[in-house]
Amino acid sequence: MSCYVATFHTHLAALTTARALAARGVSAKMMPTPRKLSSSCGTCLRYEAEDPCLSDMDVDMEQVCTLEAEERYIVLIKKA
Template identity: 65%
Template sequence: MTRYIATFHTHLAALRSSRSLSGRGIAAQMTPVPRKLSSSCGTCVRYEAETPELSLLDRDTEAVYTDEGGKYTLIQQF
C-alpha cells in the first residue's frame, strides 16, 4: 500500500473526496496540508491505497502526492 495526500481548491472538495474514498472502503482522513505543500483551501485528504484512485477524487482536486515519511512526490496536478 502507498500513502497518498490529495490537496484541493475547496474544503467541500476535500470532504466529498474523503467520503468517496471511505465509501469504497479506503480509510481517508482530512487534515491540514503539510507546510511543504501548498493548497488553496489548507485542507488535504490522506489515504492509503494500491493506486492513487484518481477517479474517486472530486473535480476540484488540486494535486496528489505520495507520502514517504514526510518526503512528498507529486504524481498528478490538475
C-alpha cells in the same frame, strides 16, 4: 499499500472525496495541508491504498502526492 496525500481548492472538495473513498473502503483522514504542498484551502486528505484512487477525486482536486518518507512528497498529478 502506499500512503497518499491529496490537496484541494475547497474544503467541500476534500469532504466529497473523503466520502467517495470511504464508499470504496479506503479510510481517509482530513488534516491541515502541509505548507510544502499548498496553501490553497488548508485541508487535505491522507489515505493508504493500492493505487492513488484518482477516479474518486473531486473536480476541485489540486494535486495527489505519494508520501515517501517523513515530509518527502512526490507529486503524481497536479492540476493547474
